[in-house]
Amino acid sequence: MIQAPRGTFDILPESAARRKVVEEQAEKILSAAGYRRIETPAIEATELFARGVGEGTDIVRKEMYTFDDGGGRSLTLRPEGTAPVCRAYLEHGMHKLAQPVKLWYLSTFFRSEAPQRGRYRQFWQVGAEAIGSPAPETDAELIVLLAELLDGLGVRHDRLRLASLGTPATRAEYREELRRFLRAHEDELAEEVRNRIDLNPLRAFDADDRRTRAVMRDAPKLLDRLDPADAEHFAQVRALLDDAGISYELDPTLVRGLDYYTRTVFEFTSDELGAQSGVGGGGRYDGLIELLDGPATPAVGWAAGVERMLLVARDLAPRAELVDLFVALGQREATRAGFELAREARRAGLQAQLELAGRSLKGQLKHADRIGARFVAIVGNGNGRVSLKDMESGEQRELGPSDVIPAILRGGRL
Numbered sequence: 001m002i003q004a005p006r007g008t009f010d011i012l013p014e015s016a017a018r019r020k021v022v023e024e025q026a027e028k029i030l031s032a033a034g035y036r037r038i039e040t041p042a043i044e045a046t047e048l049f050a051r052g053v054g055e056g057t058d059i060v061r062k063e064m065y066t067f068d069d070g071g072g073r074s075l076t077l078r079p080e081g082t083a084p085v086c087r088a089y090l091e092h093g094m095h096k097l098a099q100p101v102k103l104w105y106l107s108t109f110f111r112s113e114a115p116q117r118g119r120y121r122q123f124w125q126v127g128a129e130a131i132g133s134p135a136p137e138t139d140a141e142l143i144v145l146l147a148e149l150l151d152g153l154g155v156r157h158d159r160l161r162l163a164s165l166g167t168p169a170t171r172a173e174y175r176e177e178l179r180r181f182l183r184a185h186e187d188e189l190a191e192e193v194r195n196r197i198d199l200n201p202l203r204a205f206d207a208d209d210r211r212t213r214a215v216m217r218d219a220p221k222l223l224d225r226l227d228p229a230d231a232e233h234f235a236q237v238r239a240l241l242d243d244a245g246i247s248y249e250l251d252p253t254l255v256r257g258l259d260y261y262t263r264t265v266f267e268f269t270s271d272e273l274g275a276q277s278g279v280g281g282g283g284r285y286d287g288l289i290e291l292l293d294g295p296a297t298p299a300v301g302w303a304a305g306v307e308r309m310l311l312v313a314r315d316l317a318p319r320a321e322l323v324d325l326f327v328a329l330g331q332r333e334a335t336r337a338g339f340e341l342a343r344e345a346r347r348a349g350l351q352a353q354l355e356l357a358g359r360s361l362k363g364q365l366k367h368a369d370r371i372g373a374r375f376v377a378i379v380g381n382g383n384g385r386v387s388l389k390d391m392e393s394g395e396q397r398e399l400g401p402s403d404v405i406p407a408i409l410r411g412g413r414l
């Protein structure tokens with residue numbers, strides 16, 4: 001038997017139904033705030049992520065599914081949605097529209113990570129991006145929208161981690177300061193951290209190693225180095241969140257795994273998820289569009305992992321699937337009449353299923369009961385009439401074929 005590769009999301013219909021609930025909630029909450037859905041392709045130019053997400057990030061260094069298209073062009077299965085949305089924004093001239101352009105997506109993404117609970121190689125993300133606004137209200141509004149989505153789905157989240165990364169210039173100066181600090185403590189650091197002092201010193205805050213963590217407690221913090229404009233922007237985001245009653249923890253060690261962030265960054269976490277505690281997160285990325293050869297354009301957004309949300313969602317009950325009518329066949333010769341009745345029922349807006357497995361009449365009635373059919377129409381009684389059985393009352397009547405659907409539409413009064 002050929003098996004699927006390890007590490008894909010749950011593919012079965014029950015999971016699809018749960019994802020649909022996420023989709024409906026996202027649609028409701030985001031479209032009420034003016035976000036419109038966008039679908040970008042699963043395959044993009046590798047350079048988009050190398051440049052956009054950053055050469056030094058784990059995602060680009062080791063988690064991308066990259067291949068040659070046969071013509072010498074390197075392509076990659078999208079590991080995230082922000083860079084593709086920005087690419088689409090530029091490619092389709094959305095900078096000429098009224099700003100900000102507010103977009104959301106629900107798509108699959110691909111990262112070559114070791115699969116475990118809450119971490120897959122192909123997974124779903126719902127995301128929202130507001131491109132073209134520097135206002136702190138945009139940051140705060142997006143955070144509120146994500147909180148509403150999580151709460152609306154009953155996703156248990158324990159903390160909202162919040163920080164500001166400032167501008168690239170502040171960050172560059174700070175990185176140098178941090179590098180000097182790390183070099184001064186080199187022999188107390190885990191090897192992995194030591195090897196990446198030059199490439200990505202901020203990741204030292206993420207280390208699991210106990211000694212490294214102890215060193216990092218005294219490390220200089222970026223939040224203390226913000227320039228006045230960034231500090232003011234961050235203060236306004238916080239004031240708006242306070243007004244909205246959203247509690248958060250200032251976390252100067254919040255390092256997101258993507259390089260494009262500037263100013264605000266945030267992440268909702270759920271302890272129940274264990275090591276993969278991030279349910280959803282994002283931040284401002286004021287430099288990304290320019291990095292992709294566009295005009296300087298401020299932007300902010302987030303993405304939340306659908307599987308992770310579903311793992312910790314409380315009472316997330318997909319709507320019951322309805323079956324208004326099951327068309328049973330009294331004898332094989334009735335196939336064409338049954339086929340036609342099911343088709344007509346669907347045209348009339350009913351959920352109708354036809355017997356497809358060659359069961360006995362008794363077996364068909366049992367099956368209709370199991371799938372929760374409201375009515376069963378038995379065609380092929382030999383007299384050209386149809387027996388319509390109300391599965392709730394048990395009542396059964398003989399009707400002419402053209403009277404069956406009107407009777408069901410009347411609510412079952414036979």
Ligand code: HAM
Nearest residue numbers: 080082118119120123278279280282283301302303305
């Ligand atoms: P991210 O933090 O890399 O951000 O991913 C967002 C969410 O996707 C995570 O919080 C997690 O729930 C889920 N996720 C990530 N990797 C996996 C995986 N291997 N398996 C299952 N779930 C996963 C971004 O992707 C940014 N594009 C977010 C953003 C949007 N920033 C600004 N705009």
